[in-house]
Amino acid sequence: xxxxxxxxxxxxxxxxxxxxxxxxxxxxxxxxxxxxxxxxxxxxxxxxxxxxxxxxxxxxxxxxxxxxxxxxxxxxxxxxxxxxxxxxxxxxxxxxxxxxxxxxxxxxxxxxxxxxxxxxxxxxxxxxxxxxxxxxxxxxxxxxxxxxxxxxxxxxxxxxxxxxxxxxxxxxxxxxxxxxxxxxxxxxxxxxxxxxxxxxxxxxxxxxxxxxxxxxxxxxxxxxxxxxxxxxxxxxxxxxxxxxxxxxxxxxxxxxxxxxxxxxxxxxxxxxxxxxxxxxxxxxxxxxxxxxxxxxxxxxxxxxxxxxxxxxxxxxxxxxxxxxxxxxxxxxxxxxxxxxxxxxxxxxxxxxxxxxxxxxxxxxxxxxxxxxxxxxxxxxxxxxxxxxxxxxxxxxxxxxxxxxxxxxxxxxx
Amino acid sequence: xxxxxxxxxxxxxxxxxxxxxxxxxxxxxxxxxxxxxxxxxxxxxxxxxxxxxxxxxxxxxxxxxxxxxxxxxxxxxxxxxxxxxxxxxxxxxxxxxxxxxxxxxxxxxxxxxxxxxxxxxxxxxxxxxxxxxxxxxxxxxxxxxxxxxxxxxxxxxxxxxxxxxxxxxxxxxxxxxxxxxxxxxxxxxxxxxxxxxxxxxxxxxxxxxxxxxxxxxxxxxxxxxxxxxxxxxxxxxxxxxxxxxxxxxxxxxxxxxxxxxxxxxxxxxxxxxxxxxxxxxxxxxxxxxxxxxxxxxxxxxxxxxxxxxxxxxxxxxxxxxxxxxxxxxxxxxxxxxxxxxxxxxxxxxxxxxxxxxxxxxxxxxxxxxxxxxxxxxxxxxxxxxxxxxxxxxxxxxxxxxxxxxxxxxxxxx
Numbered sequence: 165x166x167x168x169x170x171x172x173x174x175x176x177x178x179x180x181x182x183x184x185x186x187x188x189x190x191x192x193x194x195x196x197x198x199x200x201x202x203x204x205x206x207x208x209x210x211x212x213x214x215x216x217x218x219x220x221x222x223x224x225x226x227x228x229x230x231x232x233x234x235x236x237x238x239x240x241x242x243x244x245x246x247x248x249x250x251x252x253x254x255x256x257x258x259x260x261x262x263x264x265x266x267x268x269x270x271x272x273x274x275x276x277x278x279x280x281x282x283x284x285x286x287x288x289x290x291x292x293x294x295x296x297x298x299x300x301x302x303x304x305x306x307x308x309x310x311x312x313x314x315x316x317x318x319x320x321x322x323x324x325x326x327x328x329x330x331x332x333x334x335x336x337x338x339x340x341x342x343x344x345x346x347x348x349x350x351x352x353x354x355x356x357x358x359x360x361x362x363x364x365x366x367x368x369x370x371x372x373x374x375x376x377x378x379x380x381x382x383x384x385x386x387x388x389x390x391x392x393x394x395x396x397x398x399x400x401x402x403x404x405x406x407x408x409x410x411x412x413x414x415x416x417x418x419x420x421x422x423x424x425x426x427x428x429x430x431x432x433x434x435x436x437x438x439x440x441x442x443x444x445x446x447x448x449x450x451x452x453x454x455x456x457x458x459x460x461x462x463x464x465x466x467x468x469x470x471x472x473x474x475x476x477x478x479x480x481x482x483x484x485x486x487x488x489x490x491x492x493x494x495x496x497x498x499x500x501x502x503x504x505x506x507x508x509x510x511x512x513x514x515x516x517x518x519x520x521x522x523x524x525x526x527x528x529x530x531x532x533x534x535x536x537x538x539x540x541x542x543x544x545x546x547x548x549x550x551x552x553x554x555x556x557x558x559x560x561x562x563x564x565x566x567x568x569x570x571x572x573x574x575x576x577x
Numbered sequence: 578x579x580x581x582x583x584x585x586x587x588x589x590x591x592x593x594x595x596x597x598x599x600x601x602x603x604x605x606x607x608x609x610x611x612x613x614x615x616x617x618x619x620x621x622x623x624x625x626x627x628x629x630x631x632x633x634x635x636x637x638x639x640x641x642x643x644x645x646x647x648x649x650x651x652x653x654x655x656x657x658x659x660x661x662x663x664x665x666x667x668x669x670x671x672x673x674x675x676x677x678x679x680x681x682x683x684x685x686x687x688x689x690x691x692x693x694x695x696x697x698x699x700x701x702x703x704x705x706x707x708x709x710x711x712x713x714x715x716x717x718x719x720x721x722x723x724x725x726x727x728x729x730x731x732x733x734x735x736x737x738x739x740x741x742x743x744x745x746x747x748x749x750x751x752x753x754x755x756x757x758x759x760x761x762x763x764x765x766x767x768x769x770x771x772x773x774x775x776x777x778x779x780x781x782x783x784x785x786x787x788x789x790x791x792x793x794x795x796x797x798x799x800x801x802x803x804x805x806x807x808x809x810x811x812x813x814x815x816x817x818x819x820x821x822x823x824x825x826x827x828x829x830x831x832x833x834x835x836x837x838x839x840x841x842x843x844x845x846x847x848x849x850x851x852x853x854x855x856x857x858x859x860x861x862x863x864x865x866x867x868x869x870x871x872x873x874x875x876x877x878x879x880x881x882x883x884x885x886x887x888x889x890x891x892x893x894x895x896x897x898x899x900x901x902x903x904x905x906x907x908x909x910x911x912x913x914x915x916x917x918x919x920x921x922x923x924x925x926x927x928x929x930x931x932x933x934x935x936x937x938x939x940x941x942x943x944x945x946x947x948x949x950x951x952x953x954x955x956x957x958x959x960x961x962x963x964x965x966x967x968x969x970x971x972x973x974x975x976x977x978x979x980x981x982x983x984x985x986x987x988x989x990x
Contacts, residue, residue, distance in 0.1 A: 168778045168779060168781075169778070169779060169780055171782075171823060172692070172750070172781050172782055174692060174852060175690070175691060175693060175694045178691045178692075178852045181855045182855075184858055187858075208640070208641030211641060213637070213641075216637065216644065217634075220633050220634075221630075221633075221634075224626070224629065224630045227621070228621030228624060231621065231624045231626070231629065231836070231837045232618060232619075232621055232624075233836040266679055266861040269860070270860060270861040273860050273861070277588065277591070277715075278587055279587060280588060281589065295862070298855075298859055299859040302855075302859055336585045337585070365581045366582060367582055368582030368583055368584050405581075422645070422867075423646040424645060424646070424647065424865055424866040424867040425865065425867060426861065426863070439587060439591045439594060442591070442594045442596055442715075443715070445708060445711065446682070446708065446711055446715055447686050447860060448680050448682055448686070448839065448860075449680055449682045449708070450839070451679075451839070452837055454835075454837040454838060454867075454868055
């Protein structure tokens with residue numbers, strides 16, 4: 165053979181891969197005057213720039229250790245600070261139980277690598293974060309949706325579903341965001357956390373508890389901070405035999421400190437952590453020791469609690485502007501519940517509103533959101549949408565509400 | 578079913594994964610007085626701490642854009658600076674042709690995800706970087722070694738091997754470090770670069786040209802900087818029809834600026850780049866925009882050329898101390914060629930030296946290196962070893978040479 169051969173093909177999941185459905189909205193964002201409720205970005209006005217600059221200075225003053233390669237597991241200083249966060253959230257944790265990851269996106273990716281083979285069943289609460297669905301699709305997992313209601317994942321429906329799954333479709337893991345889920349904004353009820361752990365133990369699957377938003381709890385209607393049920397991992401500590409907690413806990417500094425640090429973390433059992441560390445050696449050797457050192461200095465500076473408190477208050481104000489704007493006065497046709505924390509409001513559309521017409525009219529009016537179909541692995545409820553109140557300021561949100569109301573009128577049949 | 582089920586198993590490649598063979602040496606490093614030639618870390622004394630601190634200050638002064646999420650492809654400022662580096666290395670490159678990765682380790686990982694399915698054939702020059710072999714093992718690739726000599730990968734042997742490969746084992750890609758390879762330190766001869774590209778075109782596989790060390794070229798014996806042959810990708814530009822260059826070029830700032838930035842990069846065709854971007858969305862969303870901004874500010878500060886020049890000179894001094902120390906005077910039994918750049922010396926042992934006895938005696942003497950077997954996917958030549966001269970200072974290297982000589986005498990039969 166001497167003629168040129170055509171280039172070897174891509175791996176099957178990458179033959180014609182779809183990009184992120186949220187990124188497809190990017191072109192609209194640059195339109196003049198557009199108000200975006202689409203992204204999942206935290207508000208830049210809430211970053212503690214001064215505190216982070218001090219932390220960076222402190223980190224760089226440490227010299228080589230902030231510039232050299234670091235251990236795959238993470239810097240000792242940061243692992244200790246994150247274990248402390250875990251303990252404050254009611255979980256048992258030593259620094260050796262923590263794996264630092266390049267954002268919590270990587271933590272989920274490592275779990276998928278270590279646990280999921282093509283065709284394996286993975287349970288996902290639905291509607292779900294699109295990047296989670298994409299990671300599972302690329303891993304050629306068999307995605308089985310678990311329905312949610314206003315109290316989060318429906319464990320009754322999950323029990324039925326598990327009882328009916330054929331033995332060869334035994335799930336490897338279940339993915340949930342129990343605290344202020346993305347996109348639904350729900351808080352998983354305490355008794356459901358217990359039921360979920362019991363089902364995990366009964367059927368032998370792991371629960372991935374992704375908790376980037378738990379710190380962003382609001383005050384309830386009477387001004388009292390939202391009471392938080394124990395984390396699912398803490399429930400696992402109570403219900404599982406010692407050393408066999410089926411719950412893996414993920415969190416991140418992206419929503420509370422700064423996304424650009426790319427610092428996420430995983431709290432899990434030793435066997436799983438060791439395998440995720442081996443996978444991480446291959447994935448990126450280590451998370452930036454420089455940003456890890458900045459994160460450790462920041463967490464140890466004592467500024468974190470006030471920063472989070474400021475975010476809670478401001479996000480609550482923005483959330484109220486959005487939810488009350490759409491819910492009070494004349495019927496907008498866009499029905500949403502008030503989330504108890506987080507960054508997202510999930511809405512259902514009156515059936516007389518055409519979802520595509522609404523989206524088109526909203527773009528013309530100058531407001532954008534994410535149509536609900538992005539959050540379903542299949543069979544989307546098209547009369548849904550996700551709005552993030554995190555990035556725009558209150559006056560912008562008030563304007564966004566007016567534009568949405570106008571668009572909804574235009575899109576109503 | 579109501580009793581507890583055992584937990585679902587790990588994915589097959591993670592059932593009992595081996596860790597990095599280099600990391601297994603870590604326990605020896607903490608012994609008092611140990612001199613390590615084992616690691617692949619750059620010298621911390623060569624980091625431009627002052628320049629990086631200025632760059633960090635400048636980056637943080639940009640406010641939100643250095644703290645927020647960034648585009649998966651990388652920050653525009655950095656992609657432009659890296660495209661400039663590619664052009665200075667003789668390749669065609671616009672910023673849109675660059676994907677910023679979390680170290681070049683991630684770049685290879687993304688390529689494996691996008692191209693390799695279990696059982697796919699991947700050609701690897703051997704001896705090879707252990708993390709490359711590990712990534713391919715975890716991807717369940719069929720690794721086919723290509724032999725090297727003092728001029729790098731043997732393209733004659735590769736041609737024979739390709740002619741004999743069954744049609745169903747057509748390779749997806751070939752991995753090579755043409756410039757000062759890890760671990761062999763070789764520079765791939767110019768005519769072999771041509772032959773390699775011709776074979777890639779003939780058989781339809783991609784070439785991964787991993788080039789973290791190319792900037793670290795030494796002066797030759799007459800004091801003239803080592804002449805560099807064109808990069809394999811540049812050869813691909815000449816030989817391949819327009820738009821079908823089979824060579825993917827990877828590089829990194831880890832060896833020349835600082836590993837802790839975790840900034841690597843890929844220069845490739847649009848179809849491959851798009852798929853790697855989709856894979857990266859799942860892997861970690863984006864490389865730290867903070868360290869990207871620091872890297873961009875640093876590269877744009879004008880300090881980079883002097884930093885690299887300092888590293889070249891100092892690494893050359895260290896290399897000479899090692900190679901001349903082992904090669905001149907009484908026969909050490911440890912034979913090594915002088916590399917023309919990079920961070921590594923590859924050595925072959927006299928057959929009368931027992932490799933395991935040498936390692937044990939070296940540890941007792943207080944010097945450590947990486948036994949050659951770590952660099953072979955199978956059938957290792959046990960009478961080989963890798964020494965890195967990058968981290969220790971010259972006096973330490975001189976002491977290491979004496980210790981190695983003593984150990985070799987003790988280990989000779």
